[in-house]
């Protein structure tokens with residue numbers, strides 16, 4: 001008999017719009033009833049999830065652990081190289097270096113213990129052509145016999161859902177078509193991951209919004225894969241996509257301003273020449289004057305955020321800032337994703 005492939009949550013682009021809408025609706029229900037409907041079995045009763053963190057986290061770790069608990073499940077946190085063995089991902093490697101076990105064993109063994117595996121693995125920031133292959137996440141998905149959830153690698157799909165739920169709540173509708181959405185690059189002293197920017201572009205276009213990617217120079221345009229996803233999405237959703245380097249026209253009339261800092265891809269692995277470009281663009285900070293150009297727009301950010309570097313105190317403390325709502329929604333959307341995926345086993 002032919003095996004049914006496992007459904008993972010690696011990217012929202014892999015899921016149909018109906019599936020995403022169903023998860024968002026279930027997340028809203030979890031927000032109303034955190035422990036599920038009275039008298040009904042909880043979605044993760046007797047089940048467990050391994051949360052594999054190769055990088056730091058506050059929100060992701062806390063919200064997944066609490067989410068599993070609220071649904072009657074159990075979460076185990078593992079940090080390879082810290083409290084778990086360092087993992088090898090290349091096939092054919094003579095493992096006489098630092099790595100102690102291979103992903104082929106790690107994912108298979110974890111699959112015998114748990115019902116879901118979450119993975120956080122940022123790029124190594126040396127070679128984008130290697131990082132863009134998302135080998136760690138794909139390695140888990142290849143060898144796991146339970147569903148794998150992306151907890152942020154080169155995209156951040158859980159953040160996407162939390163962001164959209166916060167916007168739906170703010171605007172009082174699940175239909176975000178026609179909203180003017182600005183994804184703005186902001187300064188940060190270090191070149192950061194493009195994951196949240198890739199994700200924001202992907203989901204905003206998927207939802208049919210009129211999206212402007214605002215960044216200082218063409219070098220900050222995102223990877224071709226995500227620009228192509230966004231272009232495909234606007235074809236299907238009826239939204240639009242433009243790239244702008246002009247702050248005033250981008251902010252003018254915006255309904256939503258979403259900020260993120262990221263490193264310019266052409267400088268990956270050789271960041272020194274990028275620093276002067278980055279340093280001359282500190283004025284991309286989201287401040288009250290820029291927000292005053294919007295259509296009484298809302299501001300959000302995935303967090304963590306360096307105040308008065310990426311956005312001012314005034315913007316962060318404004319009632320138009322929905323970043324805390326978005327952070328809360330991580331809990332609800334991840335519960336919906338876990339509840340949707342749990343129970344599959346190959």
Ligand code: CP
Nearest residue numbers: 057058059060302303
């Ligand atoms: N936004 C987000 O993923 O936060 P953490 O890095 O704290 O998990």
